[in-house]
Amino acid sequence: MQNAVAETQSYEISPAFTNAIIVVGAGLAGFRFIEEFRSLDSSTPIILFGDEPYLPYDRVKLSAYLAGVQTPEDLQLPLDRLNEDPNFLYIQAGITEVKPDDHQIVDAQGSIYSYSKLVLATGSRPHMPEIEGAEMTGVYTFRNMRDTESLKARTMRTRHLVILGGGLLGIEAARALRQNNTKVTIVELASHLMNRQLDQRAAELLQQELETQEFEVLTSQGISKISGNSRVETVTLRDGTVLDCDTVLISTGIKPNMEMARSAWLKVGRGIRVNDQLQTSNPDIYAIGECAEHNDQIYGLAAPGLEQAAIAAHHAHGEETQYLGSYNVAKLKLADVPVFSIGEIDEDLSPSMKSYCFEDDGLYRKVCLKQGRVVGAVAIGDWAETPRIQELITHKRKLNRWKLGKFCKTGNLFNPNEAANPNLWPEGAVICNCNNVSRGTISDAIELGCCSVTEISDSTRAGSTCGSCKPLLQEMIGDGAQATPDSDWKSLITTAFISVALCVALFFLPGLEVSQSVQGGFKFESIWNDGFIKQITGFTLLSMVVIGLFMSARKRLNKINIGTFSFWRLLHIVLGIFALFLLFAHTGMHSGSNLNFMLLSNFLALSILGAVAAVAISMQFKLSTSLGKRLRTTWFWAHLLLAWPLPALLGFHILSVYYF
C-alpha cells in the first residue's frame, strides 16, 4: 500500500473551519453522515477525523480483501470526492479530549478544534475474552486493516488455524484463511454457529456445509488456555482437549469504542447511549454506528449504522427525524453458502411466535409470524424473495394461510417468476440493504434515465456498499424487457402475422367448392375430400401438434435440454403455421359442424392468441416494463387457456371418425 500510511502534518486551521461539524471516525457510518449532510447543506464546514494509519476504507470488504478477492483500492472510501469540497477537511489523528462545555476537541497533535455538532462514529474493537496466553504471538483478531494485513502475512505459514467464535466474522475469516491446505477449526461457545442470526436448524445446515468443505466445527466449546513456547503451539479446550495449532484467531464479538464518550461525560451503557434522534446525553453530540446504543441495542452490521448516519445528518441539519431502530438483516455468502437472516427468529425467546419452515435438499427457509404478521425469517441457500420478505417485515404485513401453506410446500411465498424479477416487487421492497434503497426509488431512477448499474449506484447509492444487490439492479435495467428485445423478435412477429392471416382466411373465406365435372385432370378436392388422404393430413396435423408441444416440455421439464428454448418456441410457431396450411388441405376451408366446428374454432383461436402472445413477447421491449410484462403474461395465459379443450376435442374428433 504505497499511500496507506499518510504523512503526519500539522494543520493551519482556517477560520472558516470554526464551529464545524466534526465527525470522529472515518468508517462507513462517518462517511455516510458526511455525504448525507452535504446533500442537505453544502457550506457548513465539516472536519473528519480518522485515527487509523490508512486512508479511510470500507470495513465490510475486509474479508474479501483477506480472501484476496479484492484489492485495497477496492476498499477505499471516496475521500477524493469529499476533498474536492473546500469546506471539508480530513485529519488523520486520534482525539484525546472532548470539551463539551466549550464545544471543542483536542486531537493527538494538540490542535484544538471547535465544533457546532460532534458526531461520534468511533466504531468498535474486538472483544477479547480473558484467556490465558491470549497475548502470545500467533493470536490474532480480525477487525481492521492492520489485523487484515497481519493475517494475510500469516496465511502462508499457517498449518492449523483455530478460530474462536463461530459468528459471521469468524466464518468469513475461516473461509478467507483456508488456503494451502490450512486446517481450520472453528470453536463456538454457543450451541450452534451464528447464534445471533440463525436458528438451530439453519446453523446445523451451515455447519454440515462447512464440514463437507472440511472445516472442523466444534460447538458448545471454548478455549481455556493458549500455550506455547514464545509462540502459539497448542490450545486447550474447555473439556481439556488439546489441539496443536500455530495460529489462533479471536472473533468473539465487538466492544464499542467509548473512551471519547467517557471523557466527555456522556451517558454510556454497553455503548454510547443515544435517543431517537441519535443524540447522546449531550444534544450537540451524536453517536452513530457500532459505538451507539439505541434502546439497549447495539447494531454490529453496516446497514443500521448507515441508517443511523442518515438520520443523524438530517437531524443535525435541523430536520425533525426519528430513528426507530433497525432490523438485523444479514444477507451474505458464508463459505459459498447463501445465508439470510432478518428480525426475530428464535421461538424460544418469544412463545407467541409461530414459524413456518420449508426444507429441501440443503435449502432451508423459515418465516416467523407474530399474530399473523411477519417478524422474521431465516434461510440457508438462495432465496430470491428475501427483499420482499424484508418489505413484509418492515411494513408488518400479514400473510394468509394459503400463502403460508404454499410456502411450506414450495418454499416460495410469491409467484416464482415475480420473485425473480425485481421490477414486479412492491415499491417498498428494499433492494439495497446497506443503504436501504427501495425498489420504487430505483425504478424512479431508471425512469429518469439511469441505464447502467453504476449510474443507479451514483444516483441512489444502491449497490455502492457491499454490492450484493448489483445483480438485482442489473436485472432491473437489463431485464431484456426494457433494453434488449428477444433475439428472435423479428421472426416471432413475422410468423405471428402469417398465422393470423391464415387463421382469418381459414375461418372467413368460404369453403372450397367441389368441381362439377370428373373430367380434366387433377382436382384439389381429391386432397381434402378423400377419406384416405384426409387421414394422412389429419395424422400429420396431430404429430405437428405433438411436436409443437415439445416446447412446453422443454420449458417445464429440466431433463430435456435439447436445443434452446427460443429455438423450440420458433419451431412451435413455424409448426403452427404448417399446421394451418395442412388444415387447408385437411378441411378444404370447410369449418365443419358441431364437434368439428368446435375443434377448428378452438385451433384457430388458439393460433390467433398464440400469435398475439408472440407479438406481445416480441414487442415487450418497446413497452414499459409493467405493461409489457402484463400484456405478455395475459396473452400467454389466454393462449394457454385455449389449449385446454384441444386434447379432448382432437381426441374425440379422431375417435368419432373411426367410431361412426
Next chain:
Amino acid sequence: MSSGLPKSIIWLAWLLLTAGLAGYYGYTMFAAEDKSEFLVGEATHGHHQIEMACSTCHVEPFGGPELIHDACLTCHKDELDEANDSHPIKKFTDPRNADRVEILDARNCVTCHNEHQLEQTNAMGVTLPDDYCFFCHQDIGEDRPSHQGMEFDTCASAGCHNYHDNLALYENFLLKHQQGTAIDWKARIMPTDLTLQIPTNDSLTAEQADAKQGEQNIAHDWAASEHAAAGVNCTDCHQAKGAEWEDKPAVEACQSCHKVEAEGFLAGKHGMRLKAGLSPMTPAQGRLDFHPETAHAELSCSSCHDPHKPDLQVAAVEACVGCHNDEHTQAYDGSPHAALWQKELSGSAEAGSGVTCATCHMPRIEFEVYGESFVGVQHNQNANLRPNEKMIRSSCMNCHSLAFSIDALADPELILKNFRGKPGAHIPSIDMAVERDQ
C-alpha cells in the same frame, strides 16, 4: 392469473376440465340418445329425418365403410332388385371389371352416396359430379354415334338414363311404347281391394262399441265406418297390445291389418323416423315448404286417415295440402289433374277418373301377399319420386303415353306448375331408339 395459484392447482384444474369435456363427449358418444354433437354435416334430403338415429346406418361402433354399405342395403336392397339395378354390385365384384373399380369403387354405395356432405350432394344423393358416367363410358360416342357430342352431365338429367333404375327408359321399353296418345281420357284409376288382404268379421253397430269411455259421437262415427263394417271394435285398436287402453294407438295397431300400407308408410319420408325409433315426423323437421300452423303436427296413419271416419277422398288431397305448401302443391288447384278430381267429386265424372296427389305420389299398385295379388296403395310416397322417371310406369302411363310422360317429367318448370301447360322440350330418347332399331 399467474399470481398466487400454485402449479399443482392449475394442472389439477386443467385435468378436471379436460376430464369434464372428455366425459361430456364420451357420454354423448357412447351413452346419449342425442349424438348431434358428432354430426359432421347435414344429411341428404333422403336421410335427414333419421340423422339422429345413428345406428340405423352406423350399425356398429368402429364398423367401417363396409358395415355402412350393408346398412344401405338393409333399406334399399328390395328397391334395387325391383328396379333391376343396371349397375349391380356383382358387376363390379367381377374380376373383369377390376380396372373400372380402380377408377371408381362402385362396389360400395358410399363411394357415390357419401352422407353428411349436403353441400357436395347433387340430385339423387350423389356426391359425385353429374358427369360421373364419363369414368367408364367416355367412348360412348364410338358405340352410339347418336350420342356423339352429348355432354356427360346430360346422361341422367334429361330423362334418358339412370345409374340404377332404367325400368322406364330401357331401349325395348321405349320401342314397345313408342306409340300412344298423349292423354287417354278413358283411363281410370284401379279400385283398391282391401278385402282381399284383410279378413273381415260381422259388421258392428254403435251399441256394440266396447269402449268403456269416450265420446258418443266417436262411436257414431265409428259405427258408420268401414272399421265397424269389418267388425273391428274399439278395443281391437285401442287395446291391441293388451290390458292398457291407448288413447292414440300407434302405427302397430293399424299395421296388424294394413300390413303393406304400413310398411310403405314406414319406408317413406312420412314414417321413416318412426321406423328408426325416433319421434314422429313433423313438418317442422321437413325441408319443403309447409303451412306454419301445422309445423308441429305429428305424422302417423291417423294424420291422413281419421280412424273413426276413414275417408279416402280426404286422404287423397286434403290431407296432403293440409301440411304441404310448396309451389307444386299450390299449383295443384289450377291444374288439369285437379279439374278432373273436382268433376269426380261433384259426381259429373265417374269414379277413378280424377287425379289426386295420391294418384301419382301414392299410386295404386299390385302387391303380392302370401302368393295372392291385390291392388293396394303404395304409402311410400318416395318410392316413385326419385328419379321421377320411376313415376312413368307406376302412375303416368296409366293415362299418358310414354313419350308425353318423359317430356313432361323432364320439364322442371312444368312440374312446378303442376302440369298446367305443355312440356317445354321434347326428349328424343324414343326417337333415338326407333332410329337405331331401323
